[in-house]
Amino acid sequence: MIKALKTLRLVQLSMLASILLYWIAGEVVGPVQHPIDPGLSYLFTTLGVAIVGVIFVVRRTLVLRAAESLATRPEDGLSLHPWRTGYIATYALCEVLALFGLVLRFRGGPMRQSVPYYLGGFVLLWFFRPKSPARV
Numbered sequence: 001m002i003k004a005l006k007t008l009r010l011v012q013l014s015m016l017a018s019i020l021l022y023w024i025a026g027e028v029v030g031p032v033q034h035p036i037d038p039g040l041s042y043l044f045t046t047l048g049v050a051i052v053g054v055i056f057v058v059r060r061t062l063v064l065r066a067a068e069s070l071a072t073r074p075e076d077g078l079s080l081h082p083w084r085t086g087y088i089a090t091y092a093l094c095e096v097l098a099l100f101g102l103v104l105r106f107r108g109g110p111m112r113q114s115v116p117y118y119l120g121g122f123v124l125l126w127f128f129r130p131k132s133p134a135r136v
Helices: 002-028 038-072 077-106 111-127
Strands: none
Touching (some): 002 077, 038 111, 077 111
C-alpha cells in the first residue's frame, strides 16, 4: 500500500509539472493570437464539462469503493488494483483537460481562453491527491 501511495504521488507531481510546462509552451511556442473557430471553443467547453463529470464518476466507482475495502485490508491486491487504476484514470482525465488549453493556444486562441483549462486540470489534479484508504 505504501509503495502504491508513493507511486501515485510521484505520478501526480509529474502531471502537475507537465501542466505548468503546457502553459509555458503555449506562451513561448504558441502562434500569434488570432480568432479561432467558435465551434472548436464550444466543443472543448462541452468536452471539458463532460470530463469533469467522468472524473467524479471514476472516483466514485473505482477509488472510493476500493478504498472502503482497503481500509480494513490494506494489502488486498484485488482492491488495490482498481484503487490505483482509478487514481491514474482521474489524473489522465485532468491532464486531457489541460491539453485542451494547449490545443487552443496552438490554434491561435488568446491566453484568457486557455487559462480555464490549465487551471481546471491543475486544481482537479491537486485536489484529488492520493490519500491512504484509512483516511478516505
